[in-house]
Amino acid sequence: MELTGSSALVTGAASGLGAATAAALAGAGAAVVGLDLAVAWDRAPAPPAGVIALPGDVTAPEQVQTAVERAGRDGPLRVAVNCAGLGTAGRILSRSGVHELDMFARVIQVNLVGTFNVLRLAAAAMADTDPLDADGQRGLIVNTASVAAFDGQIGQAAYASSKGGVVGLTLPAARDLAQYGIRVVTIAPGIIDTPMLAGITPEFRATLSAGVPHPSRLGRPDEYAQLVLAIAGLDYLNGEVIRLDGALRMPPR
Numbered sequence: 685m686e687l688t689g690s691s692a693l694v695t696g697a698a699s700g701l702g703a704a705t706a707a708a709l710a711g712a713g714a715a716v717v718g719l720d721l722a723v724a725w726d727r728a729p730a731p732p733a734g735v736i737a738l739p740g741d742v743t744a745p746e747q748v749q750t751a752v753e754r755a756g757r758d759g760p761l762r763v764a765v766n767c768a769g770l771g772t773a774g775r776i777l778s779r780s781g782v783h784e785l786d787m788f789a790r791v792i793q794v795n796l797v798g799t800f801n802v803l804r805l806a807a808a809a810m811a812d813t814d815p816l817d818a819d820g821q822r823g824l825i826v827n828t829a830s831v832a833a834f835d836g837q838i839g840q841a842a843y844a845s846s847k848g849g850v851v852g853l854t855l856p857a858a859r860d861l862a863q864y865g866i867r868v869v870t871i872a873p874g875i876i877d878t879p880m881l882a883g884i885t886p887e888f889r890a891t892l893s894a895g896v897p898h899p900s901r902l903g904r905p906d907e908y909a910q911l912v913l914a915i916a917g918l919d920y921l922n923g924e925v926i927r928l929d930g931a932l933r934m935p936p937r
Contacts, residue, residue: 685762685816685824685916688713691755695742695768695802697735698724700878701828702767704905705912709765710734712913715758719751720768742768742798745805752809760813764806765826765912766799769846771880773839788842795846796853799827803857803868811864821919822865826912827854829872831927835934847872851925858923867922869915874929877902896930903928 692709696702697718706718710732718731722739731737738754740747755761772791776783803825810823829850836844850870858868875881875892881902884892893901911928915921 685821685919686713687762687916689759690762691715691717691757691759692763692765693717693719693751693755693761693802693806694765695719695798696724697731697767698728698737700767700880701873701876701905701908702765703728703731704909705765705767706735707732708906708909708913709763712916714763715755717751717755717758719748742766742802743793745801748802748805752805756809761806761809762813762816762823763826763912763916764802764810764823765828766802767828768798768802769795769828771840771843774842775839776841783841788845791842792846792849795843796849799850800853803827803853807861807864807866810866811861815865819919820865821867824867824869824916825857825861826915827868827870829854829870829925831872831874831929831932831934833872834927837934838937854925855923862922867919869921869923870925871908871911871915872925872927872929873903873908874927874932875902876908876928877904895935896932899930901930903930 692714694702694706697706698720706716710716716735718735719738719740725737774783827850830847832840832844833847833851854870
């Protein structure tokens with residue numbers, strides 16, 4: 685897929701995977717709208733050239749629609765990447781009591797419902813664009829799951845459920861949108877060195893790195909972004925979940 689002259693929407697774009705992806709897509713020639721919460725943009729550095737910072741919540745349909753329409757002003761929307769998400773830890777039963785239902789619902793709402801909200805509205809905009817080639821290709825949606833979808837650890841019931849839902853969404857979404865020339869692919873990252881890990885000690889960082897078979901280190905956000913660009917360039921890649929984890933398989937804890 686040729687990105688020059690097209691637009692892209694990236695959620696969670698103020699930091700981590702989303703910031704790296706927005707920068708990479710802009711570097712590849714796309715006009716990028718980065719969507720994230722206002723408080724996240726307040727803490728973030730100025731976005732790179734080619735990236736417009738837009739405050740918004742992925743769970744709010746009207747705010748996502750605004751972002752989709754803003755992206756479409758700079759060229760046909762061809763790529764949407766769902767990086768927005770949150771993770772909370774909590775056992776189903778613990779000394780402090782039973783897992784809070786509101787917390788479980790909030791994680792599902794952001795990670796799964798928010799992903800679907802962006803997917804459906806971005807797909808509607810892509811379906812209205814002219815096809816790029818004889819195959820009828822119009823766009824690509826990349827979602828973010830996690831290795832926790834397959835190897836959920838103790839305390840990850842909510843997070844693993846939400847990411848498992850993103851995995852389960854991938855194939856039916858790709859089949860639903862095939863008639864419009866829209867591909868759907870999911871990336872399931874392992875342990876990536878994002879701001880979520882900023883507070884861990886050097887010793888724990890070393891332990892996490894040692895648990896990755898090869899290369900024995902934490903992943904980098906730019907590696908996720910490189911994979912997004914590779915997926916964009918491989919038109920036959922569709923309906924697949926790709927683990928980006930250095931062959932990591934998470935232990936129970």
